[in-house]
Amino acid sequence: MTREGEARMGETRLLFRHIDEPGLASIETYRRLGGYRALPRAVHDLESQELLEALEASGLRGRGGAGFSMGKKGSFLPRGEMEKYVCCNADESEPGAFKDRELMQKNPHQLIEGCAIAALAVGAAYVFIFIRGEYWEVADVLDRAVAEAYEAGYLGADVLDTGNRVELVVHRGAGAYICGEETGLLDSLEGKRGNPRLKPPFPAIQGLYGGPTLINNVETLSNVPHIVRNGAEWYKRFGTEQSPGTKVVSVSGCVRRPGNYEVELGVPSREIIFDLAGGPAKGRRVKAWFPGGSSAPVLTEAELDLPYSFEAMAEAGSMLGSGSIIIADDTVSIPKLALRTARFYHHESCGKCTPCREGTNWTAKMLERVTRGEATPMDLDIIASVQEKIIGHCLCVLGDSMAMPVGSMVSKFRAEFEEEIRAAASSASRPGAAGGGRPGELDHSGFDSPLTAEVEAV
Amino acid sequence: MSGDLRQPAHLTHPTDELSAAERRELIATMRPEDAAGVPELHEVGVPDELRELIEEAMGRYPQIRSASLPALWAVQRHYGWCSPQGIRQAAAVMGVTPAYLEALATFYDLYHTAPVGLHRVLVCHNISCWMNGGDELLRELCAAAGANPDEAGDHGASSADGEFFIQGFECLGACDLAPMASIDDRYYGPLDAADAVAAIEALRAGEQPVPEKALSRRPAAGGPEPDPDPRVAEAEASANPAGHGPRADGPTGDDSRGRGPHG
Ligand SMILES: Cc1cc2nc3c(=O)[nH]c(=O)nc-3n(C[C@H](O)[C@H](O)[C@H](O)COP(=O)(O)O)c2cc1C
Ligand code: SF4
Ligand code: FES
Numbered sequence: 001m002t003r004e005g006e007a008r009m010g011e012t013r014l015l016f017r018h019i020d021e022p023g024l025a026s027i028e029t030y031r032r033l034g035g036y037r038a039l040p041r042a043v044h045d046l047e048s049q050e051l052l053e054a055l056e057a058s059g060l061r062g063r064g065g066a067g068f069s070m071g072k073k074g075s076f077l078p079r080g081e082m083e084k085y086v087c088c089n090a091d092e093s094e095p096g097a098f099k100d101r102e103l104m105q106k107n108p109h110q111l112i113e114g115c116a117i118a119a120l121a122v123g124a125a126y127v128f129i130f131i132r133g134e135y136w137e138v139a140d141v142l143d144r145a146v147a148e149a150y151e152a153g154y155l156g157a158d159v160l161d162t163g164n165r166v167e168l169v170v171h172r173g174a175g176a177y178i179c180g181e182e183t184g185l186l187d188s189l190e191g192k193r194g195n196p197r198l199k200p201p202f203p204a205i206q207g208l209y210g211g212p213t214l215i216n217n218v219e220t221l222s223n224v225p226h227i228v229r230n231g232a233e234w235y236k237r238f239g240t241e242q243s244p245g246t247k248v249v250s251v252s253g254c255v256r257r258p259g260n261y262e263v264e265l266g267v268p269s270r271e272i273i274f275d276l277a278g279g280p281a282k283g284r285r286v287k288a289w290f291p292g293g294s295s296a297p298v299l300t301e302a303e304l305d306l307p308y309s310f311e312a313m314a315e316a317g318s319m320l321g322s323g324s325i326i327i328a329d330d331t332v333s334i335p336k337l338a339l340r341t342a343r344f345y346h347h348e349s350c351g352k353c354t355p356c357r358e359g360t361n362w363t364a365k366m367l368e369r370v371t372r373g374e375a376t377p378m379d380l381d382i383i384a385s386v387q388e389k390i391i392g393h394c395l396c397v398l399g400d401s402m403a404m405p406v407g408s409m410v411s412k413f414r415a416e417f418e419e420e421i422r423a424a425a426s427s428a429s430r431p432g433a434a435g436g437g438r439p440g441e442l443d444h445s446g447f448d449s450p451l452t453a454e455v456e457a458v
Numbered sequence: 459m460s461g462d463l464r465q466p467a468h469l470t471h472p473t474d475e476l477s478a479a480e481r482r483e484l485i486a487t488m489r490p491e492d493a494a495g496v497p498e499l500h501e502v503g504v505p506d507e508l509r510e511l512i513e514e515a516m517g518r519y520p521q522i523r524s525a526s527l528p529a530l531w532a533v534q535r536h537y538g539w540c541s542p543q544g545i546r547q548a549a550a551v552m553g554v555t556p557a558y559l560e561a562l563a564t565f566y567d568l569y570h571t572a573p574v575g576l577h578r579v580l581v582c583h584n585i586s587c588w589m590n591g592g593d594e595l596l597r598e599l600c601a602a603a604g605a606n607p608d609e610a611g612d613h614g615a616s617s618a619d620g621e622f623f624i625q626g627f628e629c630l631g632a633c634d635l636a637p638m639a640s641i642d643d644r645y646y647g648p649l650d651a652a653d654a655v656a657a658i659e660a661l662r663a664g665e666q667p668v669p670e671k672a673l674s675r676r677p678a679a680g681g682p683e684p685d686p687d688p689r690v691a692e693a694e695a696s697a698n699p700a701g702h703g704p705r706a707d708g709p710t711g712d713d714s715r716g717r718g719p720h721g
Contacts, residue, residue: 011680012687019678034697095584096630102678126520133531133568134630136579136643137674168517174527175567177628191523193565209521213634230693237689251679252586252633259634259679294585294629326585340585343657344628413698 011276012238014246015222016262019106025141027148029282030109038225039154042117043162047371055224057232059244064089064180064217065295065321067243067310070224076204077122077212083207084124087189087215088115090131091180094401095294095344096324099248100218102260104131105138108145112168114221116154117228119166122214126167129218130185131233133174142170166253177348181396183216184350195352196396218320219248234442243309247323251277254284254329263308270304273325280329288328288413292321294341295401297408298328318408334413335420339367345402356399359390363406370417373424380417384410481617494557497550504547508536512551522552526562532567539570575616575623577661579603580640583611583626586633591646595637597628598654621662632673645673 005217013019016449023029030036042051056071077084088111092100105418115127131139146168147154157165167227171185178184178423179194186208188194207213223245227235236244243265249272252258256278257285263272273279280286289296291308297318306312313320346360368373387407410417464488467480476484516527529552533544540563542556549556563569580594581587593611600607600615603622611616613626632638635647641657646668649657657667669675686694 011684013680013684013689014687016678016680017686017690018683020683034694037697092631093629096586096633097629098631098633101631105674106678132631133527133566134643137645151689172526172527172531174530174562174569176565187525189524190564191522191526193562229697234689234693250633252636253589256680258586258636261680324633328589332589337585340583340588344584349629399710436520 002206011247011262012264013262014226014238015103015107015110015219016260019102019166024107025105025109025145027109027145027152030107034229035109035225036113036154038114039113039162040302042228043160043164044118044271046263051228053122054232055227056233058227059232059242060220060223060227060235061243061310062217063223063247063323065094065292067320070216070220073204073216074118074122076202076212076265077214078205079123080129081123083209083211084122084126085211085213086115086119086124087182087185087203088127088129088218088221089180089182089185089215090129090175091185091217092135092322093177093180093348094322094324094339096250096252096290096326097218097293097322098132098252099260099323101138103137103218103222103248104135107438108142109149110225111142111218111224112145112149113154114138114224115168116149116159116166117224118214118216118221118223119235120159120164122212124214125165126169126439128189130179130189130300131170131172132179133172134211135171139170139172139317146170148315160388161360165457176348176350177344178396178398181398184396185215186213196398197349216318219323220258240307240309240311242311243320247308247320249308250322250324251327252324253327254280254286254290254332255327256281266307266309266312268304269306269308269325272308273304273327277325280327284329284331286288286327287330287332288334288337288409290326290405292319293324294326294344294405295319295397296321297404298412300412305408320342333371333420334409334416335367338409339364341405341409342367342402345398349398352397353395355390355393356395356402359386359399360402362386363402367406370421371424371430373421373426375421377418377421380410471506483609484593494555496553496555497546497578499550502543502547502550504551505536508544508547509551512548516552521553525552527566528555530559530563530566534569541572543571554557570623573616574614577622577642578640579622579623579624579642579657580627580630581610582628582630582632582636582640584629584633587638590636591650592637592653595639595649595654596624598651599624599639599658600709602655602658602688609707621660634679635671635673635676641667646671647673 018024018033036224044163052071052074060070061067062070090100097288101220119127153160155166155168159166173179176194179188181196182203183197184194203213203215205212240246246262247265248260250260261276286301290296290298301319303316306316310320339381342364346364349360351357366379387403390403467476468484496547511532512529515525516522519525529548530540533548534540537544545559546556549559579599583592596611597607600610603624604617605615605622606623610624611626616623616625630640632645637649640649653668660667
């Protein structure tokens, strides 16, 4: 819970402070508004060790999905002289997420300062910002800002004349969601297909080019200058005990004012969805919502008052993930929503492991059958059981990222799936409708696969 | 599959579409010595501009292969797609086999391994855009451009006049603009039917499409800067006690935590 007396209505802008100030993307304006004052402090006031301690003490949790303590992750990197790396994850390809885009486009120097501090903290000479190739215009903004930062001596062979070397490279991806997975990102950055690696070894021990590597999300790193400048204790005055700080929340779907809103972690979700984003159109209700991007199990209208924090979402059986809320109102068909979701993961599965490659494929096919009226209610049990068999059985969590939301839709909205099957079947079996597809017929569209038989047998 | 026996199947259709038997047959004919090696620079005639871009990328990374994606971007920007010729040229500059780069070009969605229309329009068909009319937007853009909407939705389709390539795409990270499209690498949204027509017409006329719907012009959703949170105001005030503009350069200039400056 947000500490008493400090909770505020509306936005709490920390990373988004001055976000629309003209010229904020330039080094001049960023400095005028107090920027690049954390980096000198990091260099001069803190030994590397202390810097990491401050980050750990702040309780800052990763904003890219897993919510792991940033300082702790940094402390896993071995100390001493060796080739170490920092990678900033700016792949942002999960449906519903668009916060990193606005953070980079409008305040690139905040991120660059955070990257440089992180590099000093772990003793890395190279930082790579891996930005999805679709964000071409944002990458151009970053490129310009990086050039300015080099010019000003915040990056380069001798950062602020201290003898520390920090090189920063903006690396453009080329369209593959799986490169957001941290080890897929590393392979892609090494010039390979973005196939995830088996963990352990974790990137902190063996990452890019085999060297210890710290990987953090754009928003995580954008928090760093604020913590270093104002201290861990100050930072912990925002948010909840287990989720300190603010969160830039991307809200989209069926809301009147979609966009990014920065709130303190722990505010009621309803406040974000209704007070800030305007809620669904007049006369419509929230039917289902993803609290943490399309990978999060969906919640219902009854759960709108949950505090928006890592712990509250986990307790409710979902997750805060990247912090993206997608709203589906009462006009949206949940089976069709499930199908869109499954198709995305099927398209993006890298194919390296079987439960994910086959599971996403068959889930999408089975959901197509549902929406065509060719399924039976028993198929819903098969869908549910396929999801259970995916979860925990894949190399990376992309498979789970489909199985969790799809599984949650089938279990929370089962009646609607059954209704969809009935309705679609009765329209499909009208006289004259080709390939009637009555419930119970299993020999349609190549669906009589070994997988079906196998799952049914279980 | 029977087919024309004089022509091996892999030469008549994409290898993805081969039957298991055709695949086995193809693999049986492969010999290591037939694999294309690293092309020599003098064999491929790399345009200077392309070569410079790739070499510059190679210099940016501790390991040369990291320049593979930048090299393919350079090829695609130069030729409009990742043509076999362009890939051979990049391979020669980088000292890798063409197959190495081809394997990447086919993995990543933004690289085209076949020629495409001049202007690239990616239309998001993921959850938030779908709920806000993304499928309709795709059809309207296709109608205006003269491209096949079913093909466009599936794998992308070029218009008959070669001016446009339109593709239904996964979430582009701009769900706040739903329904939206990326047009020549810039984002626009929310787009209605009239915008779709206007965008295509503007592109034909060589102008920027629907500039008023450009992402780059969009303010933060929360509106004008609110008064700072008291805790933020406090930090800003103590970093800047005299109320002067903050010192931007001095390493010891600000000390909001009351630690003594270390020289
Ligand atoms: C399929 C998949 C996609 C992911 N995409 C992203 C992404 O786009 N951006 C991101 O920051 N993290 C993404 N992650 C999470 C990363 O693997 C990693 O946990 C994160 O970048 C760590 O940074 P953080 O600790 O600052 O959150 C993804 C994970 C998976 C499994
Ligand atoms: S879970 Fe899916 S995306 Fe991840 S490694 Fe396996 S096949 Fe690839
Ligand atoms: S769903 Fe269309 S941009 Fe995200």
